[in-house]
Amino acid sequence: MADRLIEFYGTECVHCRNMDNSIERLEKELNVKVTRLEVWHNEENSRLMQKIDTDCGGVPFLYNEKTKKSLCGEQSFETLKKWALGK
Known part of the structure; x- marks a missing residue:
């Protein structure tokens, strides 16, 4: 596995859609x-x-392969940025 930043989401998930702009801004x-x-339609x-995922159990679930840190649920841009930078 590469050192990816991963967002696990569900197609119909409102909280996931709410994060789309923050994810695009982060990129x-x-x-x-x-x-x-x-993950809702892809086994x-x-x-x-x-x-x-060891403790979230829902989406959005974000995982940083490099740091092994995760975020659970809808997050602010600042929190996403810290997560992506490994802080």
């Missing part, structure tokens, strides 16, 4: 790519999330 400001994996992505 532009930090020049990073967030890999978005849909393979769902299994990957279940392997990684």
Whole structure:
């Protein structure tokens, strides 16, 4: 696995959609790519999330492969930025 920033989301998830602008802003400001994996309709992505997620149990769930840190639920841009930078 590469050192990816991953957002696990559900297609119909309102909280996930609410984060779309912050994710796009994060990608532009930090020049990073967030890999978005849909888990409600994709069994393979769902299994990957279940392997990684030890305490969230829902979406959006964000995981930083480099730092092994995760975020659970809808987050502010500042929190996303700190997570992406490993702070």
